[in-house]
Amino acid sequence: MSGFVRRCDACGAEVVVRRWHRRRPAKCLECGAALEVVPLDFAPFDVADESDRRGAEQMESWLALSVLAGCCMPIPAGVWWWASGAIGRARDEGRAPLPILLRLRVLAIVAVAIELSVWAIFLGRR
Numbered sequence: 001m002s003g004f005v006r007r008c009d010a011c012g013a014e015v016v017v018r019r020w021h022r023r024r025p026a027k028c029l030e031c032g033a034a035l036e037v038v039p040l041d042f043a044p045f046d047v048a049d050e051s052d053r054r055g056a057e058q059m060e061s062w063l064a065l066s067v068l069a070g071c072c073m074p075i076p077a078g079v080w081w082w083a084s085g086a087i088g089r090a091r092d093e094g095r096a097p098l099p100i101l102l103r104l105r106v107l108a109i110v111a112v113a114i115e116l117s118v119w120a121i122f123l124g125r126r
């Protein structure tokens with residue numbers, strides 16, 4: 001789902017403005033102040049979200065592959081870097097990063113940690 005990140009004018013909290021806020025005004029979760037939502041053009045955001053989603057699918061496949069292979073540490077590290085880049089880009093453009101990207105970034109770190117410890121055990125045995 002597309003979303004813009006707006007700052008609350010009253011308290012400065014970050015509020016994600018969704019498509020349906022065109023019909024219902026967005027409210028700040030922190031202080032409850034109503035946010036004025038200008039008519040938003042979601043189209044470029046949809047395009048960007050779509051390409052992020054495709055990227056996320058590829059990241060998922062790479063991550064699954066590296067876990068199956070069990071020894072390809074550079075892959076989850078690369079996925080982490082890739083997901084971080086996509087998240088940073090979304091934030092720069094004022095979009096809310098896709099939740100799947102945030103999940104993938106955590107998964108990638110976990111995969112790096114697991115593969116690191118597998119290697120540590122392997123090397124320790126020799």
Ligand SMILES: [Zn+2]
Nearest residue numbers: 008011028031
């Ligand atoms: Zn507020």
